[in-house]
């Protein structure tokens with residue numbers, strides 16, 4: 001007898017997949033995916049303020065002229081702390097920039113838990129672009145783009161009507177007591193539970209999910225720690241089969257990656273040390289764009305022709321030397337002090353082949 005457990009395990013996510021807006025993409029598509037900007041009123045409690053010039057520059061000077069479409073994947077406005085009108089007033093020029101991407105192909109914005117109350121707002125500037133989720137259709141495969149809070153076991157994050165009272169609580173009650181980051185202060189266990197739930201759902205549905213919400217960048221379901229481990233192992237294997245002169249180079253790479261791994265462990269809880277690997281084989285079904293409120297910079301996902309990439313943009317003046325896991329070098333954005341580095345990159349057909357072969 002067939003039990004109904006499997007299909008009812010992720011009811012919100014099943015519903016999302018059914019209701020998502022289909023968007024066809026092809027081999028020449030270029031799409032920038034950003035999430036978790038948490039835009040505020042420009043004051044001291046505005047977490048976006050710090051990276052605003054960086055976000056503006058990279059959009060205006062890089063993504064817009066390079067014909068990228070744009071998806072903002074939730075938690076764009078920080079409505080737990082600020083009224084919408086104060087945010088739009090402060091960042092009107094950024095909103096105008098967002099909308100220009102529509103001319104490159106499309107512009108969509110999904111809502112997250114911090115901006116779900118947009119559904120109640122009258123005359124919201126980006127209302128024509130507002131969705132809960134969209135389904136990028138690439139050849140025969142689907143990439144479901146949604147914020148990710150829908151996988152939370154906490155009702156107030158899942159249902160907009162519950163979250164409205166939380167908005168009220170946070171704006172008027174939590175604020176005076178100085179409770180900061182009430183809901184993004186994820187401990188790694190909660191983050192892991194959300195990632196795992198989306199991972200299971202994606203594998204079952206044989207789709208790729210692109211999320212934000214946890215602020216932790218994921219590429220092919222792997223966290224940075226997993227990826228470093230994986231690369232080190234790969235290099236150790238390559239070392240044994242390598243010529244004498246290559247061995248020195250490989251050894252140097254291993255040492256550098258090991259240092260970075262140690263660094264991750266020293267930073268400990270802050271970056272979420274938990275592994276993203278849920279079983280022995282990792283299915284590349286979950287990607288997370290990270291966030292735009294990092295201390296030193298922002299992470300983003302790019303779909304560019306037949307590839308998907310995780311990139312990091314940072315201010316060269318304030319950032320320490322950034323080591324890429326993939327031997328790529330930082331490239332300076334002309335006329336600015338900002339740099340872009342590719343943290344990881346893969347062909348989409350490889351991602352989907354692995355998904356179909358391994359599930």
Ligand SMILES: [Mn+2]
Nearest residue numbers: 075112113213
């Ligand atoms: Mn969120």
